[in-house]
Amino acid sequence: QEDALTSSKLQGKSVMITAGGTIERIDPVRYITNDSSGKMGFAIAEAARDYGAKVTLIAGQTQVEPPEGVEVIRVESTQDMYDAVMSRFDNMDIIVKAAAVSDYRPAVRADQKIKKTTDRMTIELVKNPDILQELGARKNGQFLIGFAAETHDVAAFAQDKLRRKQCDLLVANDVSRDDAGFGSNNNEVQIYDADGLVESIPLSTKHSIAHRILDIAYERLPLEVD
Ligand code: CTP
Ligand code: CA
Numbered sequence: 001q002e003d004a005l006t007s008s009k010l011q012g013k014s015v016m017i018t019a020g021g022t023i024e025r026i027d028p029v030r031y032i033t034n035d036s037s038g039k040m041g042f043a044i045a046e047a048a049r050d051y052g053a054k055v056t057l058i059a060g061q062t063q064v065e066p067p068e069g070v071e072v073i074r075v076e077s078t079q080d081m082y083d084a085v086m087s088r089f090d091n092m093d094i095i096v097k098a099a100a101v102s103d104y105r106p107a108v109r110a111d112q113k114i115k116k117t118t119d120r121m122t123i124e125l126v127k128n129p130d131i132l133q134e135l136g137a138r139k140n141g142q143f144l145i146g147f148a149a150e151t152h153d154v155a156a157f158a159q160d161k162l163r164r165k166q167c168d169l170l171v172a173n174d175v176s177r178d179d180a181g182f183g184s185n186n187n188e189v190q191i192y193d194a195d196g197l198v199e200s201i202p203l204s205t206k207h208s209i210a211h212r213i214l215d216i217a218y219e220r221l222p223l224e225v226d
Helices: 038-049 076-086 131-138 152-164 205-220
Strands: 015-017 024-028 030-032 054-059 070-073 094-097 102-104 125-127 145-148 170-173 184-195 196-205
Touching: 015 038, 015 076, 015 170, 024 038, 024 102, 024 196, 030 102, 038 054, 038 094, 054 076, 076 125, 076 131, 094 131, 131 145, 145 152, 145 205, 152 184, 170 205, 196 205
Parallel strands: 015 054, 015 094, 054 070, 094 145, 145 170
Antiparallel strands: 024 030, 102 125, 170 184, 184 196
């Protein structure tokens, strides 16, 4: 058996990973974003690179530097991420959607800085496209790994997302904890497939979780026919 960390099990495979948070502009100096650090997605990109894959990393706002040796495409909004992902989807073997995508964006983006006037103001938001759901609907042979950020009823919501978005695997994490998840170097996740729980990974480094996610994906990839 090969040593997990020196294996080249993904040699010849193209892997696309989205990581970090998206930014939705309100006006030239203000925006809506979230607490995603990008660490989980970057750890997966690094692990895929170490397994010999050709890695494309679609990165939103992040607090850490992306790994060396991968192609990095920087994006800002959900729409930018959607465009970057869709234009590359056909050539990929594995897609991992670790990014924390903004569900809504401001209905209008002001060209000039919004001035302070009334005591109350409202920003109208409209729904963004769901990138993962679109990938699930369009996939033809690609292996799709989604994430779910939940604060309660993690198992039920995660399995519902897996079915709705037609993922091959779904990695669920409880973002209500402060010792894991957003910003942390550690995470505790449950991995689901269409039949239910595949594996529950106790509190571990994002590095080791990244390898485990790719190991499970690798075992399920369609066999090469030559
Ligand atoms: N996702 C996406 N595009 C969106 C929203 C989410 O691709 N517009 C992806 C995320 O990258 C993640 C998965 O869908 O892989 C689940 O995201 P999550 O926010 O947990 O679920 P939602 O479907 O957005 O539902 P909700 O936020 O209401 O729980
Ligand atoms: Ca969401």
